[in-house]
Amino acid sequence: MPDHKSRLAVFCSGTGSNFKALHRAITEKQIDAEFVLCISNRSQCGASVYAQIHGIPVLHIRENQFPDHESFSAAMLSALKEHGIDYLILAGYLRKIPDLVVDAYRDRIVNIHPALLPKFGGEGMYGMRVHTAVLAAGDTESGATVHLVDEVYDRGRILMQQSVPVLPGDTPETLAARVLACEHELYPRALEKLLGERKAGYGR
Numbered sequence: 001m002p003d004h005k006s007r008l009a010v011f012c013s014g015t016g017s018n019f020k021a022l023h024r025a026i027t028e029k030q031i032d033a034e035f036v037l038c039i040s041n042r043s044q045c046g047a048s049v050y051a052q053i054h055g056i057p058v059l060h061i062r063e064n065q066f067p068d069h070e071s072f073s074a075a076m077l078s079a080l081k082e083h084g085i086d087y088l089i090l091a092g093y094l095r096k097i098p099d100l101v102v103d104a105y106r107d108r109i110v111n112i113h114p115a116l117l118p119k120f121g122g123e124g125m126y127g128m129r130v131h132t133a134v135l136a137a138g139d140t141e142s143g144a145t146v147h148l149v150d151e152v153y154d155r156g157r158i159l160m161q162q163s164v165p166v167l168p169g170d171t172p173e174t175l176a177a178r179v180l181a182c183e184h185e186l187y188p189r190a191l192e193k194l195l196g197e198r199k200a201g202y203g204r
């Protein structure tokens with residue numbers, strides 16, 4: 001594991017409120033790491049604008065810019081190597097990380113999911129769809145999960161979870177807001193723990 005400050009690449013597709021919460025935790029020295037690259041599939045999304053304002057290089061990269069999956073994977077991997085990235089932090093990134101990249105960064109890719117995995121995960125389960133499904137199932141609680149990423153959507157080892165109640169009269173929007181507030185607290189805590197354990201040499 002690195003003896004330097006961990007170098008993080010954040011992956012985003014949207015608002016980036018989790019990225020902002022993590023960035024704040026780093027600025028406040030809760031997490032001993034630095035964001036050195038922001039990768040986004042959507043130019044000018046909130047997350048990439050925030051990164052630019054804070055002097056973090058932004059790379060817009062989408063699979064359809066490349067002739068095939070292999071060259072897309074290789075370009076992403078080469079950008080990560082070039083920036084000396086130690087960990088990939090997914091924060092509302094709505095694309096699958098290529099297998100080649102997963103393999104190169106095994107156990108060093110972290111994601112946050114807006115439900116209590118393994119419930120309400122898998123392909124197509126993201127954003128508001130998750131909250132709609134939780135309400136349709138009649139569950140009385142939901143929450144957020146921070147987990148490692150492997151080749152299958154939302155299957156990697158769970159690092160930390162936090163639950164929130166589902167309240168009578170909830171809409172997908174009100175539930176999403178409650179879960180998101182929980183994510184902003186959970187993600188920094190989970191990343192602090194993971195990086196702390198890895199640095200101490202007993203995490204995996």
Ligand code: GAR
Nearest residue numbers: 014015016017018092113114126127
């Ligand atoms: C968050 O709720 C995150 O858990 C979810 O997208 C939102 C991004 O918000 N991610 C997924 O659904 C991934 N399966 P943000 O851009 O404001 O952090």
